[in-house]
Amino acid sequence: MIERLCAAHPFGPDVREALSALLRESTEGVVEPLEDDAPDHGVWAGWMADQVGRPWAGASFLWAESYFFRKLLAATGFFAPGPWRGVDPFAPMKRAELHNAATAETLKALDELPHLSDPERDAAVVQAAVWGNQADLAFQLSTDASGSTSGLVAGSPEEFWSLFDEPGPVHLVADNSAGELAADLVVIDRLLTTGRAARVVLHVKPGPYYVSDATPTDVLVVLHHLCGLGGEAGQVGSRVENALRAGEIAVRAHPFFCAPFDFGAMPDDLRAEFASAAVTIFKGDLNYRRLVGDRHWPVDRPFADAVSHFPGPLAALRVLKSEAVVGLERATATSLDAGGQPWRTSGSHALIQTRS
Numbered sequence: 001m002i003e004r005l006c007a008a009h010p011f012g013p014d015v016r017e018a019l020s021a022l023l024r025e026s027t028e029g030v031v032e033p034l035e036d037d038a039p040d041h042g043v044w045a046g047w048m049a050d051q052v053g054r055p056w057a058g059a060s061f062l063w064a065e066s067y068f069f070r071k072l073l074a075a076t077g078f079f080a081p082g083p084w085r086g087v088d089p090f091a092p093m094k095r096a097e098l099h100n101a102a103t104a105e106t107l108k109a110l111d112e113l114p115h116l117s118d119p120e121r122d123a124a125v126v127q128a129a130v131w132g133n134q135a136d137l138a139f140q141l142s143t144d145a146s147g148s149t150s151g152l153v154a155g156s157p158e159e160f161w162s163l164f165d166e167p168g169p170v171h172l173v174a175d176n177s178a179g180e181l182a183a184d185l186v187v188i189d190r191l192l193t194t195g196r197a198a199r200v201v202l203h204v205k206p207g208p209y210y211v212s213d214a215t216p217t218d219v220l221v222v223l224h225h226l227c228g229l230g231g232e233a234g235q236v237g238s239r240v241e242n243a244l245r246a247g248e249i250a251v252r253a254h255p256f257f258c259a260p261f262d263f264g265a266m267p268d269d270l271r272a273e274f275a276s277a278a279v280t281i282f283k284g285d286l287n288y289r290r291l292v293g294d295r296h297w298p299v300d301r302p303f304a305d306a307v308s309h310f311p312g313p314l315a316a317l318r319v320l321k322s323e324a325v326v327g328l329e330r331a332t333a334t335s336l337d338a339g340g341q342p343w344r345t346s347g348s349h350a351l352i353q354t355r356s
């Protein structure tokens with residue numbers, strides 16, 4: 001990741017050295033405190049108090065990943081006065097993903113939607129939102145994921161839509177930008193145009209994170225891209241734009257979305273927001289890890305048990321890229337294990353899980 005960043009940007013020796021120091025610290029050293037005075041310094045001081053001086057490998061994976069991304073931003077000069085202040089170092093990768101052939105093909109395929117029956121259309125937009133999660137740049141950088149899609153290990157689009165029995169505010173906690181965010185906007189459009197949602201709140205990351213995670217800037221970039229296309233993608237783009245202007249869609253970027261903890265530890269203001277939602281939709285692998293707890297759970301632990309901390313109805317749409325998983329039939333896991341493929345981590349399988 002660091003090599004790719006240095007190839008993508010003409011960083012000077014100071015930034016390159018700061019990035020090398022981060023690589024050394026995180027692979028060979030102990031957790032060092034933050035050296036910047038960015039606005040989130042104080043909150044991070046609380047989140048890291050008991051980690052400083054310990055080897056990185058001793059921290060939980062979730063904590064270490066989050067801290068790595070926070071330090072990486074500081075190393076690129078994101079928080080400091082100077083030319084790189086506020087510059088998203090992952091923007092070139094996200095831009096390439098948004099403009100690549102696979103995304104173009106997916107967006108072109110939206111032209112089929114108006115020709116489908118309502119149930120078919122419901123199923124298609126959910127499938128696109130689930131599998132859109134395969135396009136994750138942090139994951140592509142760390143695996144050889146081939147993009148093969150074997151299928152859902154739990155749930156169905158029908159189960160997803162059955163959550164929306166009466167219109168109310170729906171919250172969607174987004175994951176990656178580019179094609180995945182475009183697919184999420186299609187789901188939001190479907191929620192609003194079918195009257196299943198009175199209003200949608202779209203939660204994104206407050207800053208660059210996990211390479212491709214969507215920020216408020218990315219919402220505008222993806223929306224602008226959709227609006228510039230013809231066909232159904234352009235129609236969705238202009239409906240979403242109008243809904244934003246009318247206040248039917250609101251965008252939020254709570255700092256806790258870049259916190260190194262499970263959602264069970266979310267602060268009261270965010271919990272109160274979710275408590276007011278008719279349904280909350282969680283997208284992606286990282287949100288799933290934080291939702292069920294980033295642990296080696298028994299695969300048949302009921303999903304409802306794992307998310308009992310959450311204050312309202314919810315759905316998780318996720319491609320499996322990490323070991324954490326609950327709510328599966330034991331027989332499903334046994335037969336996948338017998339196949340000998342790394343089905344939990346390769347991005348080849350997905351799930352839809354709900355709790356009403």
Ligand SMILES: O=P(O)(O)OC[C@@]1(O)O[C@H](CO)[C@@H](O)[C@@H]1O
Nearest residue numbers: 136138139142284285286321322
């Ligand atoms: O939340 P996403 O985008 O679906 O996935 C993010 C993710 O796959 O990237 C990391 C790199 O391997 C994993 O730790 C993590 O779960």
